[in-house]
Amino acid sequence: MLLSRRIFRSVLAATLLSGAVHVQSVWALDTPASHVFMVDTTTGTVLLDKNGDTAMAPASMSKLMTLYMVFERLQDGRLSLDDKFYVSENAWRKGGAKTGGSTMFLEPSMRVRVEDLIRGIIVQSGNDACIVIAEALSGSEEAFAADMTKKAYELGMTGSTFKNSTGWPDPEHRVTAHDLARLAQLTVERFPEYYHYYSEQSFVFNGIKQSNRNPLIYKDMGADGLKTGHTEESGYGLTASAKRDDRRLVLVVNGLSSKKMRSTESERLLEWGFREFGNYPLFKAGDVVTDANVWLGQKASVPLVIENDLTLTLPKRARQGMKVKVTFEGPIPAPLQKGQRVAMLSITAPDVTPVEIPLLAGESVEQLGLVGRLGAALDYILWGGGSR
Known part of the structure; x- marks a missing residue:
């Protein structure tokens, strides 16, 4: 299937954080992914768009919003990295290894530093860590999911509805690839003091070492984040960012059939974006x-x-x-x-x-x-x- 040939009307920016101009290429590129959205963050230029505004199951890529809400509180002083959150029986039961989801192996009644929870979500994709944060910040995961949706709309992510903090399958839990790309760009640009966590390759907690599931951060290609996702419904997905010189590309892919394909296809698409396009300062x-x-x-x-x-x-x-x-x-x-x-x-x-x-x-x-x-x-x- 060919990527969309939709032309993006060129306009003077009010892009996310710059005064650049949007130009949409008419090129198309085959990809097995069901959803793709890639943007050059300097200019806001959309390089690839396949079903980018179609709602999809985002799986653990949802955790980008959970982390965004933590980073926002850290930045404005409502939280510190040394604050400790209580691990409830609910967080342990719903987010633990017995559910079959990703976990950082928290135990009931633990009090865990916010920084460890951040690393447990990014590196280990811990569902338990997400629920701990949700309960600490909003009282319950349901209330936190409502806050996530409200924040998404404030950020212009109008195609997104969150029903939990983890990306656990729910028929109403939906996000678009375009929205995830926007969220990734905002994370990079607004939270430079915390973004580095996304490039950590491993983390040890409770005596258990786990490796970051993002395949691109192990390759010499400028990748420095962000988050993978996988459920039976969503397939394999990745929200990725890579920087070379003064250019940064953000890519969202979803619906791939294997971990290997997620790795090779994400790398191929980013390499194409860097190779075939250039940024040209005019004035x-x-x-x-x-x-x-x-x-x-x-x-x-x-x-x-x-x-x-x-x-x-x-x-x-x-x-x-x-x-x-x-x-x-x-x-x-x-x-x-x-x-x-x-x-x-x-x-x-x-x-x-x-x-x-x-x-x-x-x-x-x-x-x-x-x-x-x-x-x-x-x-x-x-x-x-x-x-x-």
Whole structure:
């Protein structure tokens, strides 16, 4: 099955945390995964999208939201890494090894440090650790799941509904690949002081050593997170992130048939994204793109500036065909206010949607007085405006 060829309309950002521009490639790539979403986080460019906005069973990739809520409390001071949470009989029973799910082997009545619970969730995918956190933060897992869903909507994850803290199978527990990619990007960018836990390869708790299930962090490819998932319903999935130089890609895959395929397919897709696309910085915020003539102004011209940094993610083969053009109805009549939108920057390249960015007046230009306007009008009649 081919990935979606949906074109993403190019817009001036209000991307997650940058002033970049979105461009959607029209390329398609075969993949056995049932759901795929890959984005370049610098520009917000969607590189691959197969059922990215279709609800799916996320399995343990749900734990990204559980951890996000912990990191948020750590960052604002409501929690510390040394705080200890009580292990209830319920958390032990529902999240323990007897259920057949992943566990960090907590025992009833233990009091466990928050940092150990974080590592137990990330490295060991501990369902018991998730339930301990849920009960400590919201009183019950059901209440915590409702808080997770509320937080998801606050973050723009409108295709997600959580029914538990672990990803345990539930017909109403659903997340989209697009939403998971958004959550992963927010985790990387908002919590740099805690994100490093996602790259830990092993963790020992209660005398038992377990290894991180993320296959990509063991490979020399820039991968540094995030979380795997697997149930019979979901198949094998992975929310992954990798960084090379100044580029970071986030990839979500789900519905694969084996651990081996999860590893090889995730690596293949990320390598494709880094190899076939490049980021091209064109302008910095405030750069003068060109000058425009002014009609009846106290200055003969005005600089046209760009409001935000402009970086495009393009297929590398399209870079040589990129064209940049500025359009406006000129000369631009005075008066002009600094910051006034007066022109449009258009960028085209093969196989991508044209990008249009407004350009602003770089300074204010007052209108000439009556005598000056009469003189300019006469000048225009006699000489076609050549002197102004």
